[in-house]
Amino acid sequence: MATMTDCTLNGAVVDIDAAIDMKDTADSTPDFRCNECNQPVRPHRSGGHVSAHFEHLERNPNCSQSHVAS
Ligand SMILES: [Zn+2]
Structure with a gap:
């Protein structure tokens, strides 16, 4: 299972720690x-x-970063 630890916010890459700080x-x-x-x-x-x-709000079977339901 891929673990997604980066995402994009307003065109910039954000890592999971920064994202959690922002969410808080x-x-x-x-x-x-x-990404x-x-x-x-x-x-x-x-x-x-x-x-x-990070997790997708909706699973995306076309995205390698999206978790597959098991
Ligand atoms: Zn994706």
Whole structure:
């Protein structure tokens, strides 16, 4: 399973740590987008055995960065 740790925000690449900081400080979640398919993604913080990563709001089977349902 690919773990997505970068995304695009307003044309700039943002890593997961910066994105979580922005999500915490912004009034609303910034418009994070997948680097590959440009669909909306959201940051998830690390927890348990899962490291911090981005997830697509809607799974995109055409995008290698989108998790495949298992
Ligand atoms: Zn994507």
